[in-house]
Structure formats: C-alpha cells, structure tokens
Amino acid sequence: MTDTAKLSENTRILSGRCAECGIMVAGVIKGASGIVDVARAMVDGGAKMICSSRLEQLKRCKEAGIGVPLLMIRIPMLSEVEELIATADVSLNSEVEVLKALNAEALKQGKKHKVILMADLGDLREGFFDHGELTAAAVLVENKMDGLVLAGIGTNLGCTGSVMPTEDKMLRLAELAEEIERSIGRELDIVSGGATSSLMGVFDGYMPKKINMLRLGAGLLCGPLEDMKMTYGYDQMDALNDDVFTLRAEIIEIKDKASHPIGKLGVDAFGQKPVYVDRGIRKRALIAVGRADYGDISDIIPIDEGVEVVGASGDHTIIDIEDAKKTYRIGDIMEFRLHYSAIMRLTGSENVKHVIK
Numbered sequence: 001m002t003d004t005a006k007l008s009e010n011t012r013i014l015s016g017r018c019a020e021c022g023i024m025v026a027g028v029i030k031g032a033s034g035i036v037d038v039a040r041a042m043v044d045g046g047a048k049m050i051c052s053s054r055l056e057q058l059k060r061c062k063e064a065g066i067g068v069p070l071l072m073i074r075i076p077m078l079s080e081v082e083e084l085i086a087t088a089d090v091s092l093n094s095e096v097e098v099l100k101a102l103n104a105e106a107l108k109q110g111k112k113h114k115v116i117l118m119a120d121l122g123d124l125r126e127g128f129f130d131h132g133e134l135t136a137a138a139v140l141v142e143n144k145m146d147g148l149v150l151a152g153i154g155t156n157l158g159c160t161g162s163v164m165p166t167e168d169k170m171l172r173l174a175e176l177a178e179e180i181e182r183s184i185g186r187e188l189d190i191v192s193g194g195a196t197s198s199l200m201g202v203f204d205g206y207m208p209k210k211i212n213m214l215r216l217g218a219g220l221l222c223g224p225l226e227d228m229k230m231t232y233g234y235d236q237m238d239a240l241n242d243d244v245f246t247l248r249a250e251i252i253e254i255k256d257k258a259s260h261p262i263g264k265l266g267v268d269a270f271g272q273k274p275v276y277v278d279r280g281i282r283k284r285a286l287i288a289v290g291r292a293d294y295g296d297i298s299d300i301i302p303i304d305e306g307v308e309v310v311g312a313s314g315d316h317t318i319i320d321i322e323d324a325k326k327t328y329r330i331g332d333i334m335e336f337r338l339h340y341s342a343i344m345r346l347t348g349s350e351n352v353k354h355v356i357k
C-alpha cells in the first residue's frame with residue numbers, strides 16, 4: 001500500500017529544508033518502480049523535476065501529464081536515444097559519443113534537449129573521471145551541439161563506491177562548475193550535488209552556494225528508514241514518515257513448531273546454510289509472501305509488537321509470534337514497514353496487489 005499524502009509530506013519537508021540552502025529537489029521514482037501516483041505525490045510536495053533511471057517509467061509520467069521536466073538519470077544507451085529525446089527533457093551524461101547521438105536526434109526531432117554532465121568524484125560509477133575531459137565536453141556541447149543545451153553538471157556519490165558527500169567533494173563539484181562557467185562564459189543553470197546521501201551537506205550546513213539541486217529518492221520514500229538515519233543517525237530525518245509504503249500479507253498457517261530444523265541439514269531454497277538457534281517449541285505464523293516478492297528478510301520490518309521474522313523462502317515467510325502482544329488467526333493480515341530495496345521489489349512485482357491511498 002502506498003500512502004501518497006505521506007510521500008507528499010516527506011517531499012514538502014525535505015524541499016523546504018533544501019530550499020533554505022538554495023537547493024531544489026528533483027524526485028527520483030525508480031525506487032518505487034516509477035508508479036505515476038508516486039511521481040504526482042512528489043510534485044505535489046514540491047519536487048521541481050521527476051527523475052528515473054528507466055525510460056519506460058518517465059514515459060508513463062509523460063503520458064500521465066506529470067507537469068514538471070523529466071530527467072533521465074542513467075547514462076542513456078545508444079539504442080534508446082530516439083525514445084529518450086522524445087520522452088525526457090533532461091539527461092545525465094558522461095560520453096561524448098552519446099552526446100553526439102543525442103544532438104543528432106534532437107536536431108532530427110526539432111527539439112532542444114538539456115544535458116547535465118556528470119563528474120566522477122571517486123565513487124567510481126558514472127561520470128568523467130578526468131575532469132579536463134569534462135570541461136572539454138562541456139565546451140563542445142555549448143559551442144558545437146545545437147540540438148543540446150548544457151544545463152549544468154552533477155555528481156553521484158554514496159552508491160557503488162560508498163564514498164560520502166563530504167565537504168571537500170561538494171567544494172570540488174562547485175569548483176568544477178566555476179571552471180566550466182569560465183570556459184563557456186556564462187553561468188550554469190544546474191549544479192546537481194547528488195542523491196539522498198548528499199543531504200548531509202544540507203543538514204551539516206556545508207553545502208556550497210553553487211550547488212542548487214539534489215536528486216532524492218530513498219529519503220522521500222523511506223524517511224527515517226533510510227541510511228541517513230539508520231546508519232548515520234541524522235535526527236533531521238525523524239520528522240519524515242517511515243510508512244509511505246506498507247506491506248500487508250495474509251497468515252496461512254499458525255502452529256507450534258520446533259525452532260531448530262529436525263534432520264540432517266543441507267542447504268536452504270537459495271543454496272545457503274543458515275544458522276538456526278534452538279529456542280525450543282515456538283508459535284509460528286506462515287504468511288503468503290516471500291523473497292520472490294521483497295528480496296531479503298532484513299528489509300521487511302513487522303509493525304506488531306513482539307513478532308519476529310525468522311526465515312523465508314521464495315513464496316513464504318515464517319514469523320515467530322510466541323511473544324506477540326496480539327492473538328492471530330488464520331486469514332489475519334500482518335503489516336510491515338519496508339526498506340528501500342523491498343519497496344523497489346514489491347512495487348515492481350506482478351504478484352503483489354498495489355493499493356494507492
């Protein structure tokens with residue numbers, strides 16, 4: 001279940017906080033499989049752009065009439081250039097070859113497509129690692145590519161390389177922006193300082209003035225269940241809702257069983273050898289949802305007191321309810337809060353019914 005009012009509220013809170021630092025929020029919908037209502041809720045809450053790494057998701061937003069610019073945040077595939085120009089208003093880029101193809105296609109479609117060039121500041125996913133090449137590409141777009149508009153530059157941190165958006169990284173991005181501005185003789189519209197993890201700069205008050213956009217996904221979708229709170233302890237996340245998404249699953253079996261498997265142990269359904277703790281006979285509920293739907297049991301958090309997720313296979317999850325405050329019956333619904341990757345999987349699953357509130 002998706003509570004769009006709570007998502008709008010999260011967006012409003014973080015947009016307000018960012019606005020104090022002169023930063024606009026672009027809402028990233030890929031974590032919720034691009035549900036159009038999610039995009040709409042983010043726009044209602046103040047997101048000035050909607051972003052996705054999947055063109056299909058942006059296409060749905062365009063068709064639904066989401067009224068803000070659409071930003072493609074995965075470096076475009078050469079094979080999707082035509083559709084990208086038709087669908088997205090802006091894209092993140094790091095390859096001159098792709099920029100050339102985008103330019104040619106934009107001219108063909110009679111459009112001006114905006115590009116944000118990515119600088120790799122050490123997280124080692126996308127972006128120009130050689131910053132001389134970044135400036136050269138910026139000058140090329142500015143002077144030689146009439147189908148493109150150089151909207152600005154950006155970076156991504158805290159993803160594959162887990163590099164934190166520390167002050168030196170943000171200052172480096174601001175410095176690169178100024179270097180490019182000197183080379184092209186005008187100001188850039190957008191300097192995009194990263195994703196949810198870059199809220200650190202906002203919360204700790206070190207964001208350089210030059211940085212004026214963040215691309216927020218997880219922070220809006222998960223609130224305090226995001227790393228900014230869970231790992232780094234930022235209390236500023238406490239004001240946000242952690243229940244934008246709720247998993248509701250039905251109990252199909254309740255029995256007292258041993259807590260340690262009985263027999264010679266091999267591997268489980270995923271080829272793993274889990275360690276089982278023998279806690280004697282315990283009351284367990286089996287619910288009709290499994291790892292095929294949400295991924296990992298650590299990413300679902302039971303709401304009811306005294307219950308614990310103890311294991312799962314593809315289509316079943318086992319809940320220890322021995323110490324539960326509630327009395328459960330077959331057919332009852334159990335509810336769970338969700339971490340980011342569970343939200344991503346569940347919203348994308350065809351076997352899960354999606355309810356928008």
Ligand SMILES: *Cc1c(COP(=O)(O)O)cnc(C)c1O
Pocket residue numbers: 028030031053073074092156194195196197215216217218219
């Ligand atoms: C996924 C993604 C984001 C959003 O990241 P969150 O951690 O969910 O805020 C921003 N920028 C890029 C390039 C991304 O791929």
